[in-house]
Amino acid sequence: MSNKSLTALVSAFARVYHSEQYEATIFKDSLARQLMTEQEYDTISSNMCKAIQFFQPDFTGSEQEALRYVVNNQLSPSPLGRSSFTERALQQAAVLGARQYLILAAGYDTFAYRQPAWAEQLSIFEIDHPNTAADKQSRISRLQWDVPANLQLIAADFNDSSWTQKLLANTHYSTSARSFASMLGISYYLTKEAFSELLTALANSMPAGSSVVFDYPDELTFTPQAGSRAQKQVMMAASAGEPMQASYSYLELESLLEQAGWLIYEHLTPAEITDQLFKHYNENNPQHPITAFDNVNYCLAVKR
Structure with a gap:
């Protein structure tokens, strides 16, 4: 990531498009639009329209219909679904006593700037790659x-184990306060060893009863058995210079989490x-249904 994360910017675009196009939403981000320039939004829109033949070779329709197809089928399902899952779990964790929220690989997440009343009791820590973090802050300014x-x-690279030192050095962070961490879109881009080390480091930095939520690609992701959307996503990530590194079976993930000190809760x-998080949207927008992304699962784990 020489400047900023392209995948993070495209994820922000997907949240913007969904929030502006629909009244009933899977996840509504009221601030993401302001973080993007008009040129960025228009450029991504144009590029996605042009890519329709890649995503759906037999597609016929207008440019706006092509854009809607690409966004609803390829771009939106993961950013919307995992954000909805995360903030639902975060609210429950806050009710049960969580006092710190760690957003790993925060990208252009806007939670801290649109936080509801129940989040005011939380100390929020955005942790991201220095380049992406700097770019976001320039936009905020x-x-x-x-x-x-x-x-x-906190600016940190998760491929460098010293990131926990930066977290622990922050005087606002407490290793004894029950915490909730989100790691959205991270597992794809780390080797299995690096992801295991990340989970272990996180467990060592948080007390028992703390939680972590993340999405991950299943064991079929890099095989011919993967869904067509997943296969295209692997190609897109590689072309963006951020190739996916690993995938996991449920049993493999369960074992990895247990070794790091976590137990799967949900x-x-x-x-x-699709059934739990997309139902409200789909019932209200039957002409433009959205289904959860192929071969991607969500996990909420609790530290023992």
Whole structure:
């Protein structure tokens, strides 16, 4: 990532498009639009329209119909579903006593700037690659947004084990306060060894009863048995310079988490994600249904 994460910017675009196009949504991000420039939004829109033949070779329709197809089928399902899953779990964790929220690979996440009343009791830590973090902060400064009093910013590379030192060095962070961590879109881009080390480091930095939520590609992702959308996503990530590194079976993930000190509390497959998280949207937008992304599962784990 020489400048900023392209996948993070495309994810932000997907949240913007969904929030602006539909009244009933899977996940509504009221601030993401402001973080993007008009040129960025228009460029991504144009590129996705042009890519329709890659995603759906036999597609016929207008440019706007092509854009809707690409966004709803390829871009939106993961960013919307995992954000909905995460913030639902975060609210429950806060009710049960969580006092710290760690957003690993925060990208252009806007939670800290649109936080509901129940989140005011949380100390929020955005942790991201220095380049992406710097780019986001330049956008925040341009918008002249007030930085929330409960937000801390930490620049770190998760491929470098020293990231935990930066977290622990922050005087606002407490190793004894029950915490909730989100690691959305991370597992794809780390080797299995690096992901295991990340989970272990996180467990060592948080007390018992803390939680972590993440999405991950299943064991079929890199095989011919993967869904067509998953196969295209692997190609897209590689072409963006951020190739996917690993995938996991449920049993493999369960073992990896247990070794790191975590127990699976909730786990959703694509069919369950569509049924539980996309139901409200689909009932209200039957002409433009969205299904959870192929071969991607969600996991909520609790530290023993």
